[in-house]
Amino acid sequence: MKYFGTVKSFDTDKGHGEIKPETGGNDIRFETSAILWDKSIAPTVGQRLSYDVGHASDRQPCAVNLQTI
Structure with missing residues (x-):
């Protein structure tokens, strides 16, 4: 299921960030490896994305399959 957020x-140094879901709730973390576009182009604050929810190695939810909208 696709979700949307900003x-x-x-x-950029640590290679991770957070997305604020459009549906509300807790922010969700993501790593550079979850980006599906050219990884040399960093996501910017306020950028709208679509994503799926997966789980990190610590079993916490994280955003995966990030795409620009």
Whole structure:
């Protein structure tokens, strides 16, 4: 199921950030590896994305399959 949200933060040095879901609720983390476009183009704060929800190695939810809209 696709979800939509906006980039709340992204740390280019650490390679991870957070998305604020459009449906509300807790922010969801993502890593550079989840980006499906050219990884040399970093996501920007306020950018609208679609994503799926997966689980990180610590079993916490995370955004995967990030795409620009």
